[in-house]
Amino acid sequence: MNIEMALITLLVGLAQGMLFFVIAAGLSWVFSICNILNLSHGSMAMIGAFLCWTIISVAHSFWAGLIVSALGCACIGIFIEVILLRPIYRRDHIYQFILTFALIYIIQDVIKMIYGAEQTMIMKPSFLMGSVDLGGVMFPTYYFFVIGVGLLIFVLIHWFVSRTKWGRVIRALKVDRDMTSAFGVDVKLVLTGVFAFSCFLAALGAALISPLMAGHIGMDMFFLMIAFIVIIIGGIGSISGCLVGSLVYGVVNSFGIWFFGHWSIAIPYVLLVIVLMLRPCGLMGDPITE
């Protein structure tokens, strides 16, 4: 009984970790490449969740909901990047913090204007409804689907960064923006692309979470906090670190709910404090140079 319970808890943790990976990967990218601390990342994810709900209730297609909401969020991301973030790339982090913090207010209220205070719930697509039998333990198919999508995204990002020309440009940008620009790369365009992609991932992750968690105002802070914890545990700027961080987070959180119940909500933060104290750069990050 206990082994079965542990197995289920582990799988749930892995699935949740994968969902958080999809959301957090974008935040990690934007921080390491655009050098911007984007506090409105959770809000972008919230837009994705609500957009997905709207599209599914209009078009009755889960896939359309996933793709269109992610693309829609990417467009919003382009708009935000071009209008608001370009002027402040060179400024102190703290200005980027306050600007994206203001975006949290704005996006939250826009969602409230459009949807009111209602909660939105999405049904799982029919072919992912059932459960898989794991030697006597029933486990929802949807979780396997989520784990698969997360792994696919991880592999795609990894391939893109390490094998393609644009991936090379992005790695160069990370090291020295001015030098990359001097070699004739349109840095502004690449940064816009990276930001748009991060919003794409945020919305995709939120849309994938939607069948498991009702969309509500306030989920933006939830997403933001988790994304932060995940990328710090994993190490900022490294995609594999982000994957490790989110899986660790998911599993620890899942077992925490089992063992601690009421107090489990504190566990991620305790984990974060421990990791930061022992290894400030995160599990997979580069050591800090002052």
Place this chain on the structure above:
Amino acid sequence: MRVLPSGGRMWVYVFVGLFLVFLPVFAGDAEISFGIDFMILALAAMALNIIVGQTGLTSFGHAAFYGVGAYSLILLISKVGIPFWLAIIISPFICAVLGAIIGRICLQLVSFYFALLTLAFAELIYIIIHRWYSLTGGDRGLATERIPDIISTPVPYYYLTLFLVTISIITIGFILNSAFGQSIQSVRENRLRAEFVGVNVKLNLLIAFVISSFFTGLAGALYAGNAHTAFPNYAGFMMSGQLLICVLLGGMFYFEGPIVGAFVYVILQTYLIPITEYWPFVFGILIVVIVLLMPGGITSFIRSKFLLFHAKKEKILNT
């Protein structure tokens, strides 16, 4: 950065001080409660600016001290049973002790990681307050009936707040103007060089952090004393954000910056809430405009546009 006022600025301070002293004479209850909110927020922002503006570190978690200050006041009065006057003195010290512990751990790290670790601690404290029903009452908040009658009406409480906030701000001014203040500023400008000339960087930063948490806690306690209640969201992330916004709106490199920022913030909040249900929306847009158009905050904007002479003179003095 010069801290103590002189010349023209001195008159501005005297004028603002006199205005605040005589405000209750000609103002109604709404303006008085506005004044109390403004002064408390100004003190909290001022305390945060010891960290942000002076040491150059960013704390995302100062609401923790604000919340703990508020809760310790209410808890000391209602559960321990000591009188209000003693409680309002003890609660900032509780925050200072907490600040020493948290600061000791957080200051192991630098820049961005410091900011995130403070955020993590603040969230931890928020969760403890939110979940410990038997002690804090969780979501329902914590109330006390045992505030002395003499300060349970707005006007006396206004003067109590004015008195404590003025003393605190003058104290902060003296601290920042002292040799200690100079040494933490040297850390901000160049940490390595400060270490080389013999500044004990970590100790100085820790002391600054403790002072900052002390005054933030006092602000929280004052707020709870006025509201007679404490809620978990006093320690929440939004509160930390509010304090940072005050600091940045006003201008973090000016002594009076946080005060100006707090004033603008409270005005916006007070007058936007009745006008529109969507005040955070309007508020967010205003912040975006200010960040894009007034990079140094309102204080720097005012100085460069209207007090050109002063700005020039200061630039010469500072270089």
